[in-house]
Amino acid sequence: MNRMHTIIKLLMVLAVMGSLVSCASSPARTDIQALRKRPQPRIAIPLLEMRIHALINKERAQEGLASLTWDDELADIARKHSRDMAKRNYFDHVSPDGLDMMRRYGRDGYSCSVRVANTFYTGAENIALNHLYDSVTTVNGTAYYDWNSLEKIAETTVQGWMKSPGHRQNILMPHWGREGIGVVIAPDDKVYITQNFC
Numbered sequence: 662m663n664r665m666h667t668i669i670k671l672l673m674v675l676a677v678m679g680s681l682v683s684c685a686s687s688p689a690r691t692d693i694q695a696l697r698k699r700p701q702p703r704i705a706i707p708l709l710e711m712r713i714h715a716l717i718n719k720e721r722a723q724e725g726l727a728s729l730t731w732d733d734e735l736a737d738i739a740r741k742h743s744r745d746m747a748k749r750n751y752f753d754h755v756s757p758d759g760l761d762m763m764r765r766y767g768r769d770g771y772s773c774s775v776r777v778a779n780t781f782y783t784g785a786e787n788i789a790l791n792h793l794y795d796s797v798t799t800v801n802g803t804a805y806y807d808w809n810s811l812e813k814i815a816e817t818t819v820q821g822w823m824k825s826p827g828h829r830q831n832i833l834m835p836h837w838g839r840e841g842i843g844v845v846i847a848p849d850d851k852v853y854i855t856q857n858f859c
Contacts, residue, residue, distance in 0.1 A: 706844050709811050716819040717832055720833070729839055731841065735859060739842055739843030742765060743855045746788075762786040786831075791809075793808060842854065842856050
């Protein structure tokens, strides 16, 4: 009788443990399903550049300022700086060999001179470093990426600039009439963005 009683108790304990194990593994399966691999969105760089440009003009319009005209030459200068930052893995207005914005304008034969009263403005530059994804989670050796859409990259870039006093000042300068934006995506999924004004 004692032996039978012990076996029944043991079976009951095992049944309860099995039930607990079953309950514990169920949420893990659900988490993996929730993290199922989403395809990486295709980011069309020219569209991203134009979306950032549109959002910049939206910010200016909210302040009663005229829209900036897209300038292909400024965009080319901006792309070259973004490409250089991505290639040499730095993030700065001045390149490792000392090339700053004014020297980049000059190197490309771009002349900017905006006169306001007795002051001449010769251009300005904003830079941003964004990413193709916000986070990566690895489950059983499989990586799941929280990919950013083109729209999110554009919005977070402009929001970041607008929260930074110096970048905001460049964007809302009333005397600028043109801008160019250059985006380069590095092999490590960093998104380098340069914005040049005149």
